[in-house]
Amino acid sequence: MMALASFVLLFIGLEALCLGMDRHARQLAGSTLPGPLARCARVLGCMALLGSAMLEIAQRGLSIGLTAWFGLLTLAAMTLVLALSYRPAWLGARLIRALLGRAFGSGPSARP
Amino acid sequence: MRFDQARGLRKSMSWLHTWAGLVLGWLLFAIFLTGTLSYFRNEITLWMQPELHSARPDEKGLDRALSLLGRVAPGAAQWQIALPGERSPVFGLNWREAGETEGRGRPSMVEDDGDGPSSGGLGAQPPGPPGRRAGRENRGADEGAQWRRQGPPEASSGLEAREGRSRGRSGGRGAERSGEERGRERGGRGGGGGGEHGGPRLSMNPATGGMIAPRETAGGDFLYRFHFELYGMDRALARWIVGIATLFMFVAMVSGIIIHRNIFKDFFTFRPGKGKRSWLDAHNATSVLALPFHLMITFSGLLLLANQIMPWAAHYAYGGSVRAMMGEMKNMHAESASPRSGESAPLAALAPLLEAARRQWPQEGVGAITISNPGDANARIEFRQARGVSLATRAYPQSMVFDGRNGQLLEAPRAAEAPGSVRAIWSGFNALHLGRFASPLLRWMFFGSGILGCVMVASGLVMWVIARQRDRERAGHTPFGHRLVEVLNVAGVAGLLLATVCYFWASRLIPADIIGRSRLEIACFFIVWLLALPHAALRTHREAWVEQLGLAGLLTLLLPLLNALGGGAWLPLSLVSGQWQVAGFDVAALGIGALLILAAWRTHTHVPRSSTTTQVGTAGTQLQMEEA
Numbered sequence: 001m002m003a004l005a006s007f008v009l010l011f012i013g014l015e016a017l018c019l020g021m022d023r024h025a026r027q028l029a030g031s032t033l034p035g036p037l038a039r040c041a042r043v044l045g046c047m048a049l050l051g052s053a054m055l056e057i058a059q060r061g062l063s064i065g066l067t068a069w070f071g072l073l074t075l076a077a078m079t080l081v082l083a084l085s086y087r088p089a090w091l092g093a094r095l096i097r098a099l100l101g102r103a104f105g106s107g108p109s110a111r112p
Numbered sequence: 113m114r115f116d117q118a119r120g121l122r123k124s125m126s127w128l129h130t131w132a133g134l135v136l137g138w139l140l141f142a143i144f145l146t147g148t149l150s151y152f153r154n155e156i157t158l159w160m161q162p163e164l165h166s167a168r169p170d171e172k173g174l175d176r177a178l179s180l181l182g183r184v185a186p187g188a189a190q191w192q193i194a195l196p197g198e199r200s201p202v203f204g205l206n207w208r209e210a211g212e213t214e215g216r217g218r219p220s221m222v223e224d225d226g227d228g229p230s231s232g233g234l235g236a237q238p239p240g241p242p243g244r245r246a247g248r249e250n251r252g253a254d255e256g257a258q259w260r261r262q263g264p265p266e267a268s269s270g271l272e273a274r275e276g277r278s279r280g281r282s283g284g285r286g287a288e289r290s291g292e293e294r295g296r297e298r299g300g301r302g303g304g305g306g307g308e309h310g311g312p313r314l315s316m317n318p319a320t321g322g323m324i325a326p327r328e329t330a331g332g333d334f335l336y337r338f339h340f341e342l343y344g345m346d347r348a349l350a351r352w353i354v355g356i357a358t359l360f361m362f363v364a365m366v367s368g369i370i371i372h373r374n375i376f377k378d379f380f381t382f383r384p385g386k387g388k389r390s391w392l393d394a395h396n397a398t399s400v401l402a403l404p405f406h407l408m409i410t411f412s413g414l415l416l417l418a419n420q421i422m423p424w425a426a427h428y429a430y431g432g433s434v435r436a437m438m439g440e441m442k443n444m445h446a447e448s449a450s451p452r453s454g455e456s457a458p459l460a461a462l463a464p465l466l467e468a469a470r471r472q473w474p475q476e477g478v479g480a481i482t483i484s485n486p487g488d489a490n491a492r493i494e495f496r497q498a499r500g501v502s503l504a505t506r507a508y509p510q511s512m513v514f515d516g517r518n519g520q521l522l523e524a525p526r527a528a529e530a531p532g533s534v535r536a537i538w539s540g541f542n543a544l545h546l547g548r549f550a551s552p553l554l555r556w557m558f559f560g561s562g563i564l565g566c567v568m569v570a571s572g573l574v575m576w577v578i579a580r581q582r583d584r585e586r587a588g589h590t591p592f593g594h595r596l597v598e599v600l601n602v603a604g605v606a607g608l609l610l611a612t613v614c615y616f617w618a619s620r621l622i623p624a625d626i627i628g629r630s631r632l633e634i635a636c637f638f639i640v641w642l643l644a645l646p647h648a649a650l651r652t653h654r655e656a657w658v659e660q661l662g663l664a665g666l667l668t669l670l671l672p673l674l675n676a677l678g679g680g681a682w683l684p685l686s687l688v689s690g691q692w693q694v695a696g697f698d699v700a701a702l703g704i705g706a707l708l709i710l711a712a713w714r715t716h717t718h719v720p721r722s723s724t725t726t727q728v729g730t731a732g733t734q735l736q737m738e739e740a
Contacts, residue, residue: 003553018380063503063540064549070404071557074564077380077401085382 002059003072006052010069010076013048015091016041018080027088029096049073122371129367133572134597136357138604141569143354145608147339147409148562149332151547151555152697154199156332159697160619162680163326164315167201168689173318174462174481177203180316180323181486185209189452191483196318197498198552201691203316210452329619330630334637335612340417343634348420355417361410364572368399375400391575398568405561406568412541441535455489460519462493469495469512472525476501479509483516491516497525499549503540552692570605577601599648599656606660607644609708613667614640620678658716665708672698 018024020042022032033041056072057065083090133140149156158164170176173196181191185207194204315324337343342350369375379400382393399406419426419434430436462481469478479498485491493516497509513523543549547558577598584590618636622629648656675698676682686695 014380021377021380023377024380061501064501064554067503067544068554068557071554071561074402074405074561075557078397078560078564081380081382081397081401084380085384 002055003068006055006059006069007072007076009048009052009055010072011080013045013052014076014080016045016048018045018084019096020045024084027084028091028093029100030093033100125367125370129364129371130576132360132367133364133569134576136360137569137573137576138600139353139357140361141566141573141604142608143339143357144562144565144569145612146335148559148566149612150336150339151550151559151562153332153336155693155697156335156616157329158200158693159675159680160329160331160616161326162620162675162678163324163624164202165679165681165686165691165694167196167315167317167324168319169196169201170318173203173316173321174466176318176321177205177316178459178462180314180321181205181207184314186487189485191486193481193483195478195480195498197477197479199693201318201693202324203318205314205316327624328627328629330633331619334615334630334634340413343638351417351420355414355421358410358413358417359421362414365399365406365410369403372396372400388575388578388581391571391578395568395571395575398564398571402561402564402568405558406565408541408544409562409565412545415538415541416545441538451490452485452488453490456487457489457491457517459483459486459491459516460493460514465493465514465519466495468521472512473497473510476509485516489517492522493519499551500543501549503543503549504536570601573597573601573605598653599645602648602653602656602660603641603645606657606664607641607648610644610660610664610667611637611641613664613671616671617667617674620674620680654715654718658712661708661715662712665705665710665712667705668701668708669705671701671705 015028019028019033020038020040022038025032025038032038052072053066053069056069059065060068080091174193177193178191181188181193185191187210188207189210190208192204192206192208194200194206196202315326316322317324334343340351340354341347342353372378378393378396382390382397384390386393414421423434426434426437430440466478466481477498478495480496482494482496483491484494493514494511495514496511500509510525511523512521512525514520515522547555550558577594580594584594615633615637618633619629622632626632644660647660651659672683675694681689681691681694683695683698685691686698
């Protein structure tokens with residue numbers, strides 16, 4: 001159960017990292033994020049990754065916790081890569097666009 | 113590349129990566145695939161022995177095990193009971209007769225057996241007379257004769273120390289073993305959590321208390337041993353070959369990291385349907401996303417073979433005794449068994465003690481029980497964790513010892529003493545490679561990462577062909593070298609998959625009571641693999657891929673059916689009754705079979721996009737994508 005929690009946290013963290021990268025932001029949100037927002041997504045993503053690592057370590061001890069975390073990281077990243085290529089809709093692209101649209105009125109501004 | 117001209121680092125590394133990867137790529141794929149399957153060595157063996165599928169968990173199982181041991185081994189000096197658990201549905205019962213000397217130190221402190229036979233490592237055999245186990249196993253004696261080896265044992269160098277132990281783990285396999293080795297090996301298989309004290313090993317159905325005699329099979333142990341000792345050749349030579357291949361793997365990995373232009377920028381990138389670009393993306397993704405695993409498994413593999421490749425340090429520091437080094441590395445201390453008092457006394461009730469041990473280890477559970485001097489006033493009962501908690505202590509399971517008469521706690525679980533850094537690193541990598549500590553979830557993640565590793569190697573091999581497509585078009589014909597690589601790719605990748613699934617089929621189709629079954633199973637494996645080569649050479653490149661992948665996929669997909677018809681627990685039943693070991697095999701077979709068929713189908717229907725795309729381009733990408 002805790003493993004599922006860390007997996008979800010990892011997945012969200014990795015997706016946030018994706019949003020912070022231009023190429024994948026275009027896949028997910030339709031356009032790149034403005035600089036500060038992209039930076040924010042990256043920071044949040046890293047924090048989620050750290051959080052899941054701490055969760056696993058608290059659960060299983062340092063050595064095995066880290067091992068499990070790396071395993072989950074691989075699993076989450078692989079899932080994300082496949083979903084990005086084949087099923088971006090499953091990653092909540094519409095939700096992300098709606099949220100960004102709310103935040104910026106007429107949708108996220110495309111950076112030059 | 114010309115060596116007489118100056119060139120940049122990346123270019124040199126690229127050259128190194130290409131050729132280091134190609135030369136031993138097929139061997140590496142075989143090592144990766146069989147090694148990955150070895151994570152489920154117990155489960156594979158269990159699947160191959162449908163007799164054991166009828167076992168059901170039962171509350172009263174432990175009492176039945178004790179009474180069975182009381183019947184078959186009343187005077188034994190020690191009983192060992194491997195409890196059914198995550199990895200086995202049956203009780204494994206072992207015992208040591210009174211006259212035998214203790215073959216090793218305190219079982220919980222030496223190599224292995226935390227979670228059953230699968231945990232075998234390349235470890236040292238603890239001091240003790242191994243030969244005494246010869247012929248004690250039911251089939252050990254007669255089979256030993258068949259397997260008699262011609263020459264003297266290879267045990268000249270420090271290899272021997274490592275050998276004994278790892279061989280003790282092995283399953284029914286090995287073309288050249290003496291009867292003594294064979295007997296030792298069978299004894300070793302008895303280590304299902306109880307330690308390797310030789311002696312017979314019985315499987316007991318927890319629900320009925322009856323013994324089950326499973327059929328002879330090479331099982332998952334063949335795959336396990338193949339992944340570092342290959343087959344049918346001298347062990348030392350085989351380990352040299354595997355060690356060198358591992359070195360090449362490491363070189364290919366490091367150079368691959370250097371030549372990868374944007375590890376972070378391309379971290380999540382996969383662009384399907386773009387020919388060579390897709391292959392490169394897939395190769396990168398499977399490499400980078402599972403990089404921690406790849407580096408760990410390669411480096412720890414090197415460490416495990418280090419005594420083979422670089423024995424000098426151990427020889428110098430320990431006066432030639434690798435065994436002494438292993439003993440110190442593993443922190444073994446032998447402990448003499450408590451003597452019998454001669455006064456008989458009933459054994460304390462085990463259930464409350466088991467309960468206490470389970471309370472002590474709520475996460476890990478209890479894996480095995482050892483009872484010394486059963487029926488004597490000096491009896492001792494030792495409980496051992498199903499798996500250890502820290503990598504630095506080799507994930508070695510802790511134990512609790514109780515007085516066998518009144519059930520008093522004699523020895524609480526010791527807090528692991530902090531090992532020195534060298535030992536901690538060695539132990540950690542060792543434990544990681546063998547996955548001894550792994551819970552089922554972790555085991556599946558290791559398995560998944562291993563599959564990514566297989567895809568990484570296979571995609572690298574395919575890319576070698578694709579990258580030279582243009583040269584080939586320019587030349588107007590296919591050079592012999594290119595064709596050779598194509599053929600070897602098909603036979604080495606699809607052919608091995610086909611051989612492995614045929615091995616599973618053989619294990620269930622060969623009649624159960626034939627003597628020497630395990631050799632027949634192994635023969636099937638190699639015959640199919642060998643036949644894949646002429647097939648790949650006679651068919652066109654695309655036909656060969658499609659046919660071998662398709663057949664492998666079809667046979668894999670049908671494995672659950674074979675299991676059901678062959679007397680095993682069929683999938684709905686194993687799911688309902690919670691036999692995850694059997695159900696997991698069947699479900700994995702369904703998934704992998706479907707992916708292989710999909711890969712074959714995509715290869716079949718693939719239309720080359722442009723002249724730079726090869727015929728297998730997209731479909732193969734599909735394969736790795738899906739397998740991943």
